[in-house]
Amino acid sequence: xxxxxxxxxxxxxxxxxxxxxxxxxxxxxxxxxxxxxxxxxxxxxxxxxxxxxxxxxxxxxxxxxxxxxxxxxxxxxxxxxxxxxxxxxxxxxxxxxxxxxxxxxxxxxxxxxxxxxxxxxxxxxxxxxxxxxxxxxxxxxxxxxxxxxxxxxxxxxxxxxxxxxxxxxxxxxxxxxxxxxxxxxxxxxxxxxxxxxxxxxxxxxxxxxxxxxxxxxxxxxxxxxxxxxxxxxxxxxxxxxxxxxxxxxxxxxxxxxxxxxxxxxxxxxxxxxxxxxxxxxxxxxxxxxxxxxxxxxxxxxxxxxxxxxxxxxxxxxxxxxxxxxxxxxxxxxxxxxxxxxxxxxxxxxxxxxxxxxxxxxxxxxxxxxxxxxxxxxxxxxxxxxxxxxxxxxxxxxxxxxxxxxxxxxxxxxxxxxxxxxxxxxxxxxxxxxxxxxxxxxxxxxxxxxxxxxxxxxxxxxxxxxxxxxxxxxxxxxxxxxxxxxxxxxxxxxxxxxxxxxxxxxxxxxxxxxxxxxxxxxxxxxxxxxxxxxxxxxxxxxxxxxxxxxxxxxxxxxxxxxxxxxxxxxxxxxxxxxxxxxxxxxxxxxxxxxxxxxxxxxxxxxxxxxxxxxxxxxxxxxxxxxxxxxxxxxxxxxxxxxxxxxxxxxxxxxxxxxxxxxxxxxxxxx
Amino acid sequence: xxxxxxxxxxxxxxxxxxxxxxxxxxxxxxxxxxxxxxxxxxxxxxxxxxxxxxxxxxxxxxxxxxxxxxxxxxxxxxxxxxxxxxxxxxxxxxxxxxxxxxxxxxxxxxx
Numbered sequence: 001x002x003x004x005x006x007x008x009x010x011x012x013x014x015x016x017x018x019x020x021x022x023x024x025x026x027x028x029x030x031x032x033x034x035x036x037x038x039x040x041x042x043x044x045x046x047x048x049x050x051x052x053x054x055x056x057x058x059x060x061x062x063x064x065x066x067x068x069x070x071x072x073x074x075x076x077x078x079x080x081x082x083x084x085x086x087x088x089x090x091x092x093x094x095x096x097x098x099x100x101x102x103x104x105x106x107x108x109x110x111x112x113x114x115x116x117x118x119x120x121x122x123x124x125x126x127x128x129x130x131x132x133x134x135x136x137x138x139x140x141x142x143x144x145x146x147x148x149x150x151x152x153x154x155x156x157x158x159x160x161x162x163x164x165x166x167x168x169x170x171x172x173x174x175x176x177x178x179x180x181x182x183x184x185x186x187x188x189x190x191x192x193x194x195x196x197x198x199x200x201x202x203x204x205x206x207x208x209x210x211x212x213x214x215x216x217x218x219x220x221x222x223x224x225x226x227x228x229x230x231x232x233x234x235x236x237x238x239x240x241x242x243x244x245x246x247x248x249x250x251x252x253x254x255x256x257x258x259x260x261x262x263x264x265x266x267x268x269x270x271x272x273x274x275x276x277x278x279x280x281x282x283x284x285x286x287x288x289x290x291x292x293x294x295x296x297x298x299x300x301x302x303x304x305x306x307x308x309x310x311x312x313x314x315x316x317x318x319x320x321x322x323x324x325x326x327x328x329x330x331x332x333x334x335x336x337x338x339x340x341x342x343x344x345x346x347x348x349x350x351x352x353x354x355x356x357x358x359x360x361x362x363x364x365x366x367x368x369x370x371x372x373x374x375x376x377x378x379x380x381x382x383x384x385x386x387x388x389x390x391x392x393x394x395x396x397x398x399x400x401x402x403x404x405x406x407x408x409x410x411x412x413x414x415x416x417x418x419x420x421x422x423x424x425x426x427x428x429x430x431x432x433x434x435x436x437x438x439x440x441x442x443x444x445x446x447x448x449x450x451x452x453x454x455x456x457x458x459x460x461x462x463x464x465x466x467x468x469x470x471x472x473x474x475x476x477x478x479x480x481x482x483x484x485x486x487x488x489x490x491x492x493x494x495x496x497x498x499x500x501x502x503x504x505x506x507x508x509x510x511x512x513x514x515x516x517x518x519x520x521x522x523x524x525x526x527x528x529x530x531x532x533x534x535x536x537x538x539x540x541x542x543x544x545x546x547x548x549x550x551x552x553x554x555x556x557x558x559x560x561x562x563x564x565x566x567x568x569x570x571x572x573x574x575x576x577x578x579x580x581x582x583x584x585x586x587x588x589x590x591x592x593x594x595x596x597x598x599x600x601x602x603x604x605x606x607x608x609x610x611x612x613x614x615x616x617x618x619x620x621x622x623x624x625x626x627x628x629x630x631x632x633x634x635x636x637x638x639x640x641x642x643x644x645x646x647x648x649x650x651x652x653x654x655x656x657x658x659x660x661x662x663x664x665x666x667x668x669x
Numbered sequence: 670x671x672x673x674x675x676x677x678x679x680x681x682x683x684x685x686x687x688x689x690x691x692x693x694x695x696x697x698x699x700x701x702x703x704x705x706x707x708x709x710x711x712x713x714x715x716x717x718x719x720x721x722x723x724x725x726x727x728x729x730x731x732x733x734x735x736x737x738x739x740x741x742x743x744x745x746x747x748x749x750x751x752x753x754x755x756x757x758x759x760x761x762x763x764x765x766x767x768x769x770x771x772x773x774x775x776x777x778x779x780x
Contacts, residue, residue: 001750004721011713019706026698034691194753201756204763221749223725227732231764234736238771250770 001194005186012182013175020171028160033189035155039083040124040133043149046081047135050074051147054089058139064091070098085130086150090115092143105130105150129153165514172413172521176408180277187270189220192447195266197224203264209235269386269398271447272341275440276382277405279345282352282436283375284413285429289421290314296426297361309361316365317372322615324376329384329608330461332377335602337385338448344377345441349434353456356430378440380611384604387507387591393535395588396544400531407520425532461608467599469609473659474593479613481652482545483586485645486579487617489552492625493641494519494575501559501634502568515565515572522576529586534585541585541592542656547651548582557642560635571638721748728757735761736768 050073057067068087074087079098088099094116102108106130114127124133130150137145152158160167193216200213212229239255250257256262286293291310298309332340351371358364383402390398421429469475494516502512534544555574561568590610591598597608628637689724731742741761746754 001748004717004748007717008714011717012710015706015710015713019702023699023702026702027695030691030698032695034687194749198752198756201760204760207763207767209764209767221725224728224732227729227735228760231732231735231760235764235767235771238768242771247772250767253767253770 001190006192006289008186009179009182010355012178014580017174020174024167031159032155035159036131039151039155041130041135043084043151044123044135044543046077046084047133047147047149050077050087050149051135051137054137054147055139058137058144059257064137064139064144065097067098071100074098074100083151085152086111086148088115088148088150089137089145090118091145092146094118094146097145111150115146118146118148120146126153147359151208165511169415169514169517170295173412176412176524177281177416180408181403183270184274185218187268189218189222189388191270192266192268193218193220193222193225195268196264197221197228200228200264202638209239210254210256210260211264214265215264234529256381263502265448268447269389269401272337272382272385272444272637273401273405273637275341275345275444275447276378276402277409278443279348279375279378279437279440280406280409281413281416282440283348283371284410284432285433285436286355287410287414287422288418289426289429291528293426294361294364297358297364299361299468302361313364313368314360317368317375318618320369320372321376321379322612322618324373325380325611326605326608327636328373328377328380329604329606330465330602331604332381332384333602333604337381337388337406340381340604341378341385341448342441342445344374344381345437345444347371347374348378349437349441351428352437353609356427356434368471374437376379377644380604380608383587383611384607387587387607388603392591393538395591396531396534396541396585397528399587400527400580400584403580404524404527407523411517411524461605465605466609468597468601469594469606470613472594472597473612474656475590475597477655477659478545478586478590478593479610481648481655482549482582483610483614484617485549485648486552486586487614488621488624489556489575489617489641489645490579490621492621493556493638494572496622496628497625497634497637498568500629502565504634505565505568507565515569517571519576521578522573526577526580530581531584534588539592543588544585545582546649546653546656548578548580548585549645549652551578553642553645553649554578554644556638559638560642563635724749728753730758731761735764741765 053073054067054070058064062068070089074089078084078087086100086102086105088102088111088213089097091097094112096115105111110128111130112585114132118134119135123135124131126132129151129152133151135147135149136143137147187549193213196213200211203211209232213225213231214222216225236256236259239249240257240259243249243257253408290313294310295306298306302309328340328344330490335343348371351367351369351374354367355364355371358367374390383399386398386402387395417429420432424432470479498516499509502515505510507515530544534541537543540628552575555571555578558571558574561567562570587607587610590606594606601609625637625641628640632640727744728746728749731744741758744754744757
């Protein structure tokens with residue numbers, strides 16, 4: 001079945017790629033011909049304006065071969081028209097009289113030969129790499145020569161070169177969204193119904209005929225549901241008739257005597273994955289324009305500078321999100337993941353809907369806080385759900401999937417949001433986000449399975465939960481020596497220092513945005529592959545966390561040796577790869593090493609506390625880096641951060657290694 | 670010293686017509702590509718899933734006689750997997766067992 005799914009993914013990806021290449025090629029061809037005509041028209045006008053000046057001089061009686069300072073005049077025209085590569089004035093037989101500097105023109109000899117053979121039948125012709133446009137130069141109605149203007153023929157190529165990163169961004173985002181859709185369709189057609197049927201048959205094996213399978217909408221394996229349900233419905237009808245007749249019911253068999261029609265739903269993590277992706281995508285639609293949206297509510301009467309006011313809703317969102325997480329963790333353990341996710345997504349929906357109609361900064365803060373609470377609930381619930389329902393041997397893959405979904409949703413949402421807001425405006429884009437978030441809530445409510453017996457904690461969050469976890473040696477080692485340093489690197493290096501550093505190097509915000517995007521892409525592309533290896537390593541999973549830490553230290557040291565854009569890109573991609581290696585394994589490592597304590601406090605609670613504590617790194621990262629940059633400049637700050645990550649990783653390694661040795665000694669004894 | 674300006678005017682309608690024309694051309698290209706790719710995708714998916722389709726038909730056929738007295742079939746479902754190939758006949762057997770224990774005479778043929 002996996003082989004079939006893989007083939008389907010390859011087929012769909014191939015089709016998508018083929019379609020994208022074909023449409024791009026055709027569009028390129030259309031633009032090439034249309035823009036070339038326009039450019040030739042512009043060149044003709046430039047040529048005519050130059051020819052008029054030359055003809056004026058000739059009309060005053062200046063001989064054609066004795067025009068003064070003509071070269072400098074042509075250079076000035078060339079500077080005023082950046083698309084022009086050369087301007088040449090020749091005699092009728094093609095001898096060159098005046099020209100701009102031809103040293104940067106490729107194949108000057110070939111050009112001279114072509115101009116000598118110019119027959120004047122057409123105004124424009126292609127000469128080597130150039131479109132040559134010729135304008136006649138006349139005196140008293142008699143043609144004396146030609147004025148040739150040259151422009152590179154690859155107009156489209158030049159235009160595309162300027163926006164190549166934008167095109168790549170759009171293609172990557174389109175592929176990411178398409179992959180997510182393919183995934184959800186494959187899950188809905190194959191994996192989920194198969195899992196549900198297997199779970200149903202397990203119940204039947206235990207004599208439980210009370211439940212049926214969900215109605216199939218996708219036409220995959222779920223096609224069998226109708227036939228299976230018909231058999232169960234017939235048996236239940238017979239059982240009800242037998243009960244009505246007052247006959248004794250068979251032992252060890254249970255039937256739906258009350259007509260409750262319960263449905264078996266499989267706990268397939270693909271279902272929560274897609275909803276999580278959709279919600280993150282919906283929330284991220286506003287990322288690209290949110291500061292501009294907030295600036296609408298700025299009033300100088302606040303007595304605060306605009307950048308500070310713009311930052312307030314973002315800070316409040318982050319703060320509420322962080323505070324929500326441990327409470328949300330305990331809560332989702334208590335009420336179940338399906339309900340918790342749906343309520344969280346519903347709150348996000350309400351928050352986004354109300355944000356669309358914000359009228360003041362106070363309004364906005366309130367609605368963003370509601371959104372953040374919902375977002376926090378969904379974030380923790382998803383991670384807890386994946387941790388509980390993914391088998392222990394696939395734990396890291398589950399966490400990598402969580403990270404991949406988060407970054408896929410975040411990257412594609414931010415990119416598409418920027419396009420949508422131009423067409424729809426702020427309010428409609430927020431309303432669209434709210435709609436998508438509502439779909440995520442409904443999808444989870446409908447598709448997620450019964451969690452009876454899987455959730456553990458049935459209590460409120462207590463300080464004792466924090467104490468219990470933080471006193472656990474391995475939880476403390478992973479959290480303080482790996483998770484927090486990773487967040488310091490993420491917030492301090494990537495989110496804070498890289499934009500400032502690139503600005504210092506003279507790059508624009510859009511280029512900075514694209515460079516930072518490489519971090520998320522590295523996690524999306526590398527994460528799942530590395531997670532597979534980490535799961536194979538089982539008891540040595542911690543080595544991946546170690547490797548990730550050292551790789552992060554190395555990546556952040558790269559700008560010390562390559563102090564340019566190349567160095568920054570390598571550092572950002574390197575940090576993405578490092579976090580893809582190390583971060584996915586952190587939660588799995590905690591579950592491996594602190595299983596009993598995690599079960600005691602509850603999976604969701606543990607995830608929530610872990611996520612809250614690691615936020616220490618997110619908060620301190622920018623502050624620490626800011627101080628270090630002020631004290632010792634970018635290079636000093638990068639060196640200190642790389643050394644800090646190296647030191648914490650080494651300590652992490654030594655402590656876990658020692659702990660494993662102690663455990664091994666006890667086992668031998 | 671600036672003493673004046675040359676003001677150029679363009680007919681906006683002409684530019685709009687050119688833009689709309691290019692938009693339409695690109696749309697036609699896009700629609701053509703989507704139609705061709707959709708046809709190819711459907712064909713490709715049919716080709717890849719024809720084995721699964723036949724197995725699902727086989728399983729549906731077996732389940733259709735789930736409560737009849739026809740012999741329990743021995744299914745071979747390499748694409749769906751051995752687990753489900755074993756589980757369907759087991760389900761049929763258990764269902765017939767349950768039907769028998771509920772009484773009501775001969776098992777009713779399924780629709």
